[in-house]
Amino acid sequence: MGSNLNAISFGAGKINIDDIVRIAKSDEKVALSKDALFTKRIDEGVRFLDQLLKEEGHIYGVTTGYGDSCTVEVPLDLVHELPIHLTRFHGCGLGNFFSPEQGRAILVTRLVSLSQGYSGVSWDLLNLLVAMLNNNIIPVIPEEGSVGASGDLTPLSYIAGALIGERDVYYDNRIMLSAEAFALAGLVPITLRPKEGLAIMNGTAVMTALACTAYSRAEYLAKLMTRITALASLALKGNSNHFDDILFSVKPHPGQNQIAAWIQHDLNHHTHPRNSQRLQDRYSIRCAPHIIGVLQDSLPWLRSFIENELNSANDNPIIDGIGEHVLHGGHFYGGHIAMAMDSMKTCVANLADLADRQMATMVDVKMNHGLPSNLSAAKGDRRFINHGFKAIQIGCSAWTAEALKLTMPASVFSRSTECHNQDKVSMGTIAARDCLRVLQLTEQVAAATLLAAVQGIWLRIAQGELDKSSLTPEIHCMLDDIGSFFEMIDEDRPTDKLLRETIAYIQQQRWTLYA
Ligand SMILES: N[C@@H](Cc1ccc(O)cc1)C(=O)O
Numbered sequence: 001m002g003s004n005l006n007a008i009s010f011g012a013g014k015i016n017i018d019d020i021v022r023i024a025k026s027d028e029k030v031a032l033s034k035d036a037l038f039t040k041r042i043d044e045g046v047r048f049l050d051q052l053l054k055e056e057g058h059i060y061g062v063t064t065g066y067g068d069s070c071t072v073e074v075p076l077d078l079v080h081e082l083p084i085h086l087t088r089f090h091g092c093g094l095g096n097f098f099s100p101e102q103g104r105a106i107l108v109t110r111l112v113s114l115s116q117g118y119s120g121v122s123w124d125l126l127n128l129l130v131a132m133l134n135n136n137i138i139p140v141i142p143e144e145g146s147v148g149a150s151g152d153l154t155p156l157s158y159i160a161g162a163l164i165g166e167r168d169v170y171y172d173n174r175i176m177l178s179a180e181a182f183a184l185a186g187l188v189p190i191t192l193r194p195k196e197g198l199a200i201m202n203g204t205a206v207m208t209a210l211a212c213t214a215y216s217r218a219e220y221l222a223k224l225m226t227r228i229t230a231l232a233s234l235a236l237k238g239n240s241n242h243f244d245d246i247l248f249s250v251k252p253h254p255g256q257n258q259i260a261a262w263i264q265h266d267l268n269h270h271t272h273p274r275n276s277q278r279l280q281d282r283y284s285i286r287c288a289p290h291i292i293g294v295l296q297d298s299l300p301w302l303r304s305f306i307e308n309e310l311n312s313a314n315d316n317p318i319i320d321g322i323g324e325h326v327l328h329g330g331h332f333y334g335g336h337i338a339m340a341m342d343s344m345k346t347c348v349a350n351l352a353d354l355a356d357r358q359m360a361t362m363v364d365v366k367m368n369h370g371l372p373s374n375l376s377a378a379k380g381d382r383r384f385i386n387h388g389f390k391a392i393q394i395g396c397s398a399w400t401a402e403a404l405k406l407t408m409p410a411s412v413f414s415r416s417t418e419c420h421n422q423d424k425v426s427m428g429t430i431a432a433r434d435c436l437r438v439l440q441l442t443e444q445v446a447a448a449t450l451l452a453a454v455q456g457i458w459l460r461i462a463q464g465e466l467d468k469s470s471l472t473p474e475i476h477c478m479l480d481d482i483g484s485f486f487e488m489i490d491e492d493r494p495t496d497k498l499l500r501e502t503i504a505y506i507q508q509q510r511w512t513l514y515a
Contacts, residue, residue, distance in 0.1 A: 006029070007028070007029035007030050007031035007134075008023070008028065008029075008030055008031070009030070009031045009032060009033040009034075010030060010031070010032055010033060010111055010112060010115040010130075011032050011033035011035055011038035011039075011042075011115040011117065012033040012035035012037070012038050013033075014307070014311050015112045015310060015311060016307055016310075017212045017215050017216065017303060017306055017307060017310070018216070020105055020108060020109060020112075020209065020212040020213075020310065021105070021212055021213055021216045023104065023105070023108050023133070024101050024102070024104045024105035024108070024209075024212075024213065025101060027136055029133075029134050030108065030111070030130055030133050030134060031130060032115065032126055032127070032130060033115075037117075038115070038117055040322060041117025041118070041321060041322060042117055042121070042122075042123060042126070042321075043321070044321030044322045045117060045118070045119070045120040045121070045319045045320075045321035046120065046121075046122050046123075046193075046321070047321060048120070048319065048321040048324055049062070049120045049193075049194065049195060049319060049321075052326070053079075053194065057076065058073075059194070059195070059317075059326060060317055060326070060328060061195060061198045061202075061316075061317065062079065062082070062194040062195050063076070063079050063194075066086060066198070067150065067418050067419075067421045067422065068418050068419040068420070068421035079194060080191075080194070082194070082197070083160075083192035083193070083194065083195075083196055083197030083198070084164065084192065084197070086157070086160070086197035086198065086201065087157045087160040087161045087164065087166070087192070087197055087201070088157075088161070088166075090153050090154045090157035090201065091154075091157055091158070091161060091167070092145060092154060093141065093142030093143075093144060093145040093154045093155055093157075093158065094142055094144045094145060095142050095143040095144030095145075096142070096143050097140050097141060097142055097143065098140075098141045098142075098143055098155075098206075100136075100138045100170040101213075102141075102209065102210065102213070103138035103139055103140070103141055103170065104133065104136075104138055105209035105210070105212060105213055106139075106141060106155075106156075106159070106205050106206050106209040106210075107129065107132060107133055107138060107139065107159060108133060108209070109205040109206075109208050109209040109212070109310060110129070110156065110159060110200060110203065110205035111126070111129045111130065111133070112310055112311065113203055113204075113205060113310075113312060113313055113314050113315070114126060114129070114199060114200070116311070116312065116313040117313075117321075118313035118318045118319055118320060119195075119199035119313060119315050119318070119319060120195045120196075120199060120319030120321065121193075121195075121196050121199045121200075122193055122196065124190050125163065125190060125192070125193075125196055125199075125200075128163055128187065128189075128190050129159075129163075131185075131187050132162070132163075132169075132187075135171075135181075135185040135187065136170075136171065137162075137169050137170075137171045137178065137181045137182065137185060137187075138169055138170045138171070139158045139159050139161075139162040139167060139168070139169050139170075139178070140158065140167070140168040140169060140170060140175055141155045141156075141158040141159070141206070142154075142155060142158070143155070143433060146206060146207075146429040146430075147415065147417055147422065147425040147426070147427060147429075148204070148207055148334040148337075148338060148425060148426040148427050148428035148429040148430065148431075149330075149332060149333045149334060149335075149414075149422060149424070149425030149426040149427075149428075150202065150332055150418065150422050150425070151201060151202040151203040151204055151205075151314065151315065151316075151332035151334075152201075152203065152204060152205060152206035152207060152334075152429055153201045153202065155206045155429070156200055156201040156202075156203065156205060156206060157201050159200055159201075160192065160196075160197050160200040160201050161178070162178040163178075163189060163190055163192070163200070164189050164190060164191065164192060165177070165178050165179030165182060165189030166178065166179070166189075169181045171184065171185070172184070195319070198315060198316070199315050202315040202316050202332045203314040203315045203331075203332050204309055204314045204332060204333075204334040204337060204428065205314075206429050206432075207334050207337045207338070207341070207426075207428040207429040207431070207432045208306065208309045208310050208314075208334070208337055210341075210429070210432035210433065210435075210436060211306045211309075211337050211340055211341055211344075211432050211435075212306060212310065213436070214341065214344060214432060214435045214436055214439060215299075215302060215303060215306055215344070217436075217439045217443070217507070218295060218299070218302075218344055218347070218348050218439065219299055220506070220509050220513075221295075221348060221351055221439070221442060221443065221446065221506075222259070222292055222295045222296050222299070222351070223262075223513035223514055224446055224450070224506060224511070224513060225288070225292050225351045225354060225355060225446060226259050226262045226263060226266075226288070226292055226513070226514070227262075227266065227478065227511070227513055227514075228355060228358070228446060228449050228450050228453055229263055229285065229288040229292070229354075229358065230262075230263045230266030230267055230475070231266075231450070231453035231454060231456075231457060231475070232285060232358040232361075232362060232449070232452075232453040232456070233263070233267060233281070233285050234267065234453075234456075234457050234460070234466060234471075234475075235362055235368075235371065235452075235453050235455075235456025235457050235459075235460055236281070236285065236361060236362060236368060236369055236371075236456070237369045237370070237460070237465065237466075238267075238281045238285050239276070239278040239279065239280065239281050239286075240264070240267040240268075240269035241269070241273050241276050241278060242280075242281060242285065242286045243260045243261075243263040243264040243267065243269060243289065244260075244264065244269070244272055244273075245260070245261060245264060246272055247260075248260040248261070248289070253293055253297050254297065255293045255294075255295075255296030255297030255298075255299070256289050256290055256292075256293025256294075256296065256297060257289075257293075258293075258296060259288070259289040259292045259293050259296055260289035260293075262514050263288065263289065265472065266472060266474065266475055268470060268471070268472050282357070282361060282367070283357075284354055284357035284358050284361060285358065285361075288354060291350055291351070291354045292351060292354070294347055294350065295344075295347035295348065295350070295351065298343060298344070298347055302340050302343070302344055305336045305337065305339070305340040306336075306337065306340055308336065309334070309336055309337050312331065313331060314331045314332055314334075315331060315332055316328065316329055316330060316331055316332055317329070318331065333425075333426055334426040334428030334429070335411070335426045335428070336428075337426070337428040337431070337432065338410060338411035338426040338427055338428035338431045339411055339431075341410070341428060341431035341432040341434070341435040342409040342410060342411050342431045342434075342435075344435050345406060345407055345431070345434055345435040345438040345439075346407045348403075348435070348438050348439055348442050349400075349403040349404050349406070349407045349438050349441075349442065351442050351446070352399065352400045352403040352404070352438070352441060352442040352445045352446075353400055353403075353404060355396070355400075355442070355445045355446050355448075355449040356396045356397060356399075356400040356445055356449070358449055358453070359389075359392075359393050359396045359445070359448060359449045359452055360393060360396075360397075362375060362389075362449075362452050362453065362456050363375055363388070363389050363390065363393045363452065368456075370463070370465070371456055371459055371460065372388070372459065373388070374387055374388030374389050374390045374393070375388045375389045375452055375455050375456055375459065375489070376388030376389075376489065376490065377455065377458075377459060377462075377488045377489060377490035378490045378491065379490070382490070382491070385492075386490065386491060386492050387492055388455075388489055389448075389451075389452050389455070389489065392448045392451075392452070392495060392499070393448075393452075395444075395448065396444075396445045396448050396449065399441045399442075399444045399445050400441070400445055402441050403437075403438045403441040403442055403445070406434045406437055406438050406441075407434075407438065409431070410427040410428070410430040410431035410434060411426060411427055411428070411431055413427050413430075414426070414427060443503050443506045443507060444499070444503055446506060447499055447502035447503045447506055448499060448502075450482070450502065451482070451486055451498070451499075451502060454479060454482050454483075454486065455488055455489060457479065458479075458488055459488075478511055481510075481511070485498075485501060485502075486498060486502070
């Protein structure tokens with residue numbers, strides 16, 4: 001742990017979205033900070049809780065039942081069993097399991113919160129979390145069962161349960177009991193101290209971790225849809241004046257302007273028309289900066305919501321060991337992440353819709369300015385039996401409809417629960433899961449539209465209507481790269497593998513866009 005000199009450290013300084021995404025995707029090592037104030041906070045939190053227990057014998061969630069059961073006084077000889085019960089009765093998660101990558105993101109996000117030093121947890125607990133990450137022992141966490149406002153209690157119980165050796169983990173490409181994985185890695189499960197079960201579970205780590213990964217995908221999609229729009233405009237012989245910088249200077253949304261400037265650059269457009277003879281393109285090309293710009297302009301506030309939640313102590317009660325206070329509140333309430341995810345999924349689904357409309361325009365001879373029907377590259381008689389992008393375009397309609405359907409906000413579906421103690425909850429984890437699904441569907445539509453636009457450009461070049469030398473080096477480079485795995489569709493063939501490969505490249509953020 002401490003010996004990892006290059007490891008990113010927790011407990012001093014802010015952690016950002018990119019850190020979480022990077023650590024989730026790799027086996028990058030983590031460590032606890034040696035910062036003096038951080039060390040003092042952890043030491044004093046533990047000391048203060050021990051002292052309170054000795055002197056007053058009464059602390060909520062330590063010597064009482066949980067939530068609505070807080071009026072139940074637990075006899076002192078049973079207090080040490082309470083955290084184990086908390087982890088066990090919340091072991092009722094259902095649905096699919098988060099992937100190892102998502103599990104890593106959740107684990108590290110909980111570590112960021114606990115290492116704020118306001119949760120009263122011990123070094124043993126923090127060290128074991130660090131060791132789990134560094135040995136890649138990742139809890140198998142079910143996706144469903146959190147209302148996102150008593151924290152992600154149920155899914156996070158799978159971290160707490162793993163720490164005491166009782167739940168399944170991913171380790172060494174297998175799923176096994178955490179006790180077994182710990183033994184193989186030379187680690188020992190811990191006994192949770194009073195308050196430690198609550199500290200792990202009573203927070204927003206699941207939704208916040210998912211929000212970090214969603215942010216990274218959405219940020220990339222904004223750039224990718226910008227590039228796809230430029231490619232579609234080239235394929236459609238579009239009007240590059242629509243992205244003119246003087247035009248955009250009169251509407252000052254900075255993100256929208258950025259998108260327009262990127263498209264203008266991609267289209268090699270450097271002149272300003274005195275009075276244009278050109279037709280106006282359909283909105284899915286002409287208004288692309290206005291559509292993608294909504295996401296682009298939202299990214300700063302989305303980042304700030306997510307990173308403030310990430311760098312927060314989001315459990316209850318808050319333990320200020322240095323000042324000697326037990327502070328009761330509701331910091332497990334994930335309202336900011338709920339709103340960020342509900343908003344992000346709306347912005348992203350609009351990109352699916354945008355791409356779907358661009359696709360529809362490119363395949364349709366009534367709108368595509370002289371490209372073949374369904375963008376088929378078949379020639380002569382072969383045209384009669386070949387169908388080009390027809391089924392892919394139908395697929396886009398389906399993926400887009402599904403994405404748009406998922407934009408129903410989750411945050412407005414608060415249910416009063418837990419005997420009306422939790423009578424207003426955030427549903428942030430559902431919002432985050434919806435958002436990830438919308439991202440997946442949108443990446444699918446984007447992959448299809450990207451391939452169609454590239455095929456459209458190749459056809460246009462072959463028809464002698466687009467001069468290759470007029471393209472920017474960046475566009476050349478991307479076309480060449482796509483040509484390395486995508487052959488023009490002339491004779492009908494199944495394209496599912498090609499589409500999956502292209503989606504994977506999008507998710508790996510293969511193309512460096514507008515760096
Ligand atoms: N989130 C509750 C605690 C709680 C924990 C577990 C429960 O099952 C219910 C409530 C609080 O801090 O007030």
